[in-house]
Amino acid sequence: MNFCQALISPSPPKQLLAKYFSSSPEITEHGPKDGCEEYFQIMTDVLEMSLSHVAFPRAEEGIIVDAAVGMVSVVGKGRFRSRKTKKGWDEIFIYRFSEFDEEVRVRHEEI
Numbered sequence: 001m002n003f004c005q006a007l008i009s010p011s012p013p014k015q016l017l018a019k020y021f022s023s024s025p026e027i028t029e030h031g032p033k034d035g036c037e038e039y040f041q042i043m044t045d046v047l048e049m050s051l052s053h054v055a056f057p058r059a060e061e062g063i064i065v066d067a068a069v070g071m072v073s074v075v076g077k078g079r080f081r082s083r084k085t086k087k088g089w090d091e092i093f094i095y096r097f098s099e100f101d102e103e104v105r106v107r108h109e110e111i
Contacts, residue, residue: 008053
């Protein structure tokens with residue numbers, strides 16, 4: 001997905017939301033439904049995220065599309081580091097995107 005590739009060299013949270021998410025986005029991980037921009041900003045403030053050009057698979061290699069229910073799942077991998085403690089770790093994570101708008105922008109992201 002283009003959104004996943006955009007995370008490799010991320011734009012500010014507000015720009016990511018405007019480009020890749022619907023006008024009423026929801027992220028399921030932490031916080032309320034109306035906190036998407038705040039969520040991205042907090043993550044940016046506390047973590048450094050390093051994603052290589054192979055952080056996400058090519059569509060034919062590992063992106064799961066379920067057109068019947070309107071859902072896309074993708075596994076990513078990256079290195080994260082706490083800005084406060086400077087401790088870092090490698091992480092594998094799953095994004096699940098659903099409830100796309102008429103412009104095929106994400107309305108719901110689950111991490």
